[in-house]
Amino acid sequence: MATTKRILKEVERLNKDPVPGILAQPIEGNIRYFDVLMDGPSQSPYAGGRFKLELFLPEEYPMAPPKVRFLTKMYHPNIDKLGRICLDILKDKWSPALQIRTVLLSIQALLSAPNPDDPLANDVAEQWKTNEKLAIQTATQWTQMYAKPSQ
Amino acid sequence: MYEYSEDEFMAEGDDFVYSASDYSEIDDGEESAEETPNQRSQPVGTQTQNNTFSAGAGFDDDDYYGGEGGEFEPVIASHSSKKPWEVDFKVFDPNELRAKQEAIIGRMEPVLATSKDATTLLLRAYLWKDEPLVEDYLTDPEGTLTKSGISIDQTSPCTMSGDPDFVCEICFCDGEEEEYFAAPCGHRYCTACYHTYLVGKVQEGASWRITCPTHKCKMLVGEEGARLLLKDDEENLLRYNSNLTRSFVNDRDSFVWCPAPNCVYAIECHVARSALYTTVPSVECKCGNRFCFGCQIADHMPAPCYMAEKWLQKCRDDSETSSWMKVNTKECTKCRSIIEKNGGCNHMTCRECRYEFCWVCMGSWAEHGQHYYNCNRFNEESSKEARDSISETRAQLERYIHYFTRYNNHEQSAKLARKLLATTEKNMEQLQRELTLSWIEVQFLNDAVDVLSICRSTLKWTYVLAFYMKTDNQMIIFENNQSDLESATEQLNDLVENPTSHGAIEDIKRKIIDKTTYVKSRWETLLTDTALGLQENRWQFTI
Numbered sequence: 001m002a003t004t005k006r007i008l009k010e011v012e013r014l015n016k017d018p019v020p021g022i023l024a025q026p027i028e029g030n031i032r033y034f035d036v037l038m039d040g041p042s043q044s045p046y047a048g049g050r051f052k053l054e055l056f057l058p059e060e061y062p063m064a065p066p067k068v069r070f071l072t073k074m075y076h077p078n079i080d081k082l083g084r085i086c087l088d089i090l091k092d093k094w095s096p097a098l099q100i101r102t103v104l105l106s107i108q109a110l111l112s113a114p115n116p117d118d119p120l121a122n123d124v125a126e127q128w129k130t131n132e133k134l135a136i137q138t139a140t141q142w143t144q145m146y147a148k149p150s151q
Numbered sequence: 152m153y154e155y156s157e158d159e160f161m162a163e164g165d166d167f168v169y170s171a172s173d174y175s176e177i178d179d180g181e182e183s184a185e186e187t188p189n190q191r192s193q194p195v196g197t198q199t200q201n202n203t204f205s206a207g208a209g210f211d212d213d214d215y216y217g218g219e220g221g222e223f224e225p226v227i228a229s230h231s232s233k234k235p236w237e238v239d240f241k242v243f244d245p246n247e248l249r250a251k252q253e254a255i256i257g258r259m260e261p262v263l264a265t266s267k268d269a270t271t272l273l274l275r276a277y278l279w280k281d282e283p284l285v286e287d288y289l290t291d292p293e294g295t296l297t298k299s300g301i302s303i304d305q306t307s308p309c310t311m312s313g314d315p316d317f318v319c320e321i322c323f324c325d326g327e328e329e330e331y332f333a334a335p336c337g338h339r340y341c342t343a344c345y346h347t348y349l350v351g352k353v354q355e356g357a358s359w360r361i362t363c364p365t366h367k368c369k370m371l372v373g374e375e376g377a378r379l380l381l382k383d384d385e386e387n388l389l390r391y392n393s394n395l396t397r398s399f400v401n402d403r404d405s406f407v408w409c410p411a412p413n414c415v416y417a418i419e420c421h422v423a424r425s426a427l428y429t430t431v432p433s434v435e436c437k438c439g440n441r442f443c444f445g446c447q448i449a450d451h452m453p454a455p456c457y458m459a460e461k462w463l464q465k466c467r468d469d470s471e472t473s474s475w476m477k478v479n480t481k482e483c484t485k486c487r488s489i490i491e492k493n494g495g496c497n498h499m500t501c502r503e504c505r506y507e508f509c510w511v512c513m514g515s516w517a518e519h520g521q522h523y524y525n526c527n528r529f530n531e532e533s534s535k536e537a538r539d540s541i542s543e544t545r546a547q548l549e550r551y552i553h554y555f556t557r558y559n560n561h562e563q564s565a566k567l568a569r570k571l572l573a574t575t576e577k578n579m580e581q582l583q584r585e586l587t588l589s590w591i592e593v594q595f596l597n598d599a600v601d602v603l604s605i606c607r608s609t610l611k612w613t614y615v616l617a618f619y620m621k622t623d624n625q626m627i628i629f630e631n632n633q634s635d636l637e638s639a640t641e642q643l644n645d646l647v648e649n650p651t652s653h654g655a656i657e658d659i660k661r662k663i664i665d666k667t668t669y670v671k672s673r674w675e676t677l678l679t680d681t682a683l684g685l686q687e688n689r690w691q692f693t694i
Contacts, residue, residue: 062321
């Protein structure tokens, strides 16, 4: 049960020393399923928004990466309509030495630095490349519309 | 496809339980164990037991791949026996592949003057291309090692324990009783986690490319380290070793796996990519599969790879469409538009050029007068002319269909030849019984069928060559060779199919043997001619 030990330890550390702007807690009755709230990074079109994510640790964790998905609607070239995230460490670049904390930090970093050259949502990426200003404007609008902390 | 076969042989090759140091002591006793159940039995006497086929003078030096590790040493049978269309190749079974790797590593170890593990990893990282490796390593040993993810420090990997400060960053176990392992980079993880990590990678098919589990760390775990961690896990150790052998073949341009299902053999052949335009490197695996080394599809002599590929593509794209067009459409005799008649009477008006004509005879409608619905004007001058003037596109289509039909015919006949083999065996038994002939005396039938099927395959591809060939005198010579072989093959086919209906057995036997010899010589003539012709650029091709 080494895996459970690791997960408990991670939860403990997340509670004791939380990541600024990220709240991750396992739901009651399932230590592998986390509700995550992430603040949009300042200096980005997502600033001021609070985004909901779900994070699931599969049976093989930490040998296999966690499954993470945005539940809040996002306008971002590497996040698709279903909230799925295109991020290398969630796929082939996963390392068992990475943790929930590092994964969430990487996702937050992805919000600050969208990568339209490796898109998941093609239409968004196209917009991002042809008219970045408009794309950022849309992203800001979406943040206002869907990710207001009061909602 | 190889997974099954590799596991199969790995389960039998017992040398893998040896440690790396006594790895080279492959005992001879296991030769007998390498016969796997899925290996087709070889007919005695019809196939040479020697691994090297069609040995001969070899290519010029610049035909070889530059700087690939290991020398290629086909056993030279006789220089004069090598035919112009043959290439040198060697078949390797899994044990021989391992021995080959060991030999290359053994040869390079003193050159690089480093440890065996480092030499092995360097060779693998350089895809066994020894020349660039030696050059880089002798110029900058440390840089070369670091770039390849290999430690400069050459200590043997081992597991340790006894550090009270140790914490495994994977499972968070800690304390001095925890046993841990680290790749040369020094990132420590408990052996249990390291093992699980390694197993996951091995089951994904990885071998030497497995790196330290730390994010972004490029340090290779190394074979010694991997073997140490997997030492009590025989299944995954075998798999690891089989992955290594697989990568040895896959990483090298001069090796391919035999594409036959469940075949465990690999083939080495040195033909430069650029030579594939004029050479067709047909090889025959020990399992009996004949295939092209260059593109790994079934043997396509005498057509070169690029042509075969183009043709197969064309067949996939065109054959359905063009046969449908041939059956269902006609061309407007005036503007060549392709027209499908989807209803209505025979009085057609071309939508493109408004030409009015009769669908039946293709003649101008104006001459039909009162003969509505009933065209009896077949011999009329104008309609005859209209039919004669087949347009260029239609002619090309006809041409394609012509060659495709013949190509396809030989393909079908080759399939039948395989069936014929079954009946032949029955015939042979029958002859043996009825005429009290010995087994060896009825082998001529088998030989004949063998020759038949190889000729069918060659004939099939001659039509592809002809399809792309520009018509000139050289082509006529080629077509004569082709037609000679074709008619001889058909005659032989007829003789073999009904051996007993052609008179007395002695008579037939002589006839079949004579015909087989003749067909074979025609086959050799054709292949010699095409092989030389391609090298001399004797023909002009439309692609």
